[in-house]
Amino acid sequence: MIVGIGVDVVDLERFARSLDRTPALRPRLFGEAELVAPGGGPRRVESLAARFAAKEALIKSLGGSTGVRWHDVVVESDADGAPSLVLSGGARSLADSRGVTRLHLSLSHDGGVAVAYVVAEGAEEAVVA
Numbered sequence: 001m002i003v004g005i006g007v008d009v010v011d012l013e014r015f016a017r018s019l020d021r022t023p024a025l026r027p028r029l030f031g032e033a034e035l036v037a038p039g040g041g042p043r044r045v046e047s048l049a050a051r052f053a054a055k056e057a058l059i060k061s062l063g064g065s066t067g068v069r070w071h072d073v074v075v076e077s078d079a080d081g082a083p084s085l086v087l088s089g090g091a092r093s094l095a096d097s098r099g100v101t102r103l104h105l106s107l108s109h110d111g112g113v114a115v116a117y118v119v120a121e122g123a124e125e126a127v128v129a
Contacts, residue, residue, distance in 0.1 A: 003100050003122040006060030008053040010114045015049040029055075029070045038077070046114060050107040051075040053116035058085055058103070061120040062094050075105070083107050085118070099123065 019025055026035060026048075034051055037043045043051075055073045059065045067090030074086040085103045087095055095103075099122040106117045 001122050001124055003098050003120040004061040004063055005120070006057035006062075006118045008056035008060065008116050010049040010053045010056075012046060012049050012109065012112050012114060015052065015114070016045045019045065019048070031071055031074055034075060038081075046109040049114035050109050050116055053114050054083070054085065054105055054107060054118065057105075057116040057118040058087075058091070058120075061103075061118040062091075062098055062100070064094070066090075066094065068094055075107075095120070 029052060030048065035043055035048075037047070054075050055070060058073055059068060062068075069090055072087060072089035072091035074088075075083055076086055077083050083105050085105050087103075098120065100120045101123050102121040104119040104121065108115050
C-alpha cells in the first residue's frame with residue numbers, strides 16, 4: 001500500500017551558488033559519506049542537488065518534517081549506482097509513525113535541474129469482510 005509520494009526539483013545553478021556563498025551548507029545538509037563520490041573525490045554539484053531533492057521529496061512523502069534533521073536522511077548508492085534512503089533519528093520515527101515499511105527512490109539531473117521522486121510504502125491493509 002502506498003503511504004505517500006513526494007517529488008522535488010532543484011535548480012542546479014541556484015543550488016551551486018548557495019553552496020559557494022555558504023560553505024557551511026554542505027556539512028549542514030549532507031553527511032561525510034554523501035559528500036564523497038564513488039571514486040573518492042568530492043561529489044559533483046548535480047549529484048548533491050539530486051540528493052538534496054531526495055531529502056525534500058522524502059519529507060513530502062511522509063507528510064511533514066516534524067522532528068527531522070538533514071542528517072537523519074542519508075542517500076546511499078549500491079555497487080550499481082542505484083540510490084536508496086537510509087533513515088535514522090526523527091526521520092525514522094516519522095516514517096514508523098506513518099507505517100512506512102519500504103522506500104523507493106529515483107534521482108535524475110539534466111537540463112539544469114535535479115529531480116527526486118520518493119514512494120513511501122506500508123504494509124497491506126487487512127481486508128474487512
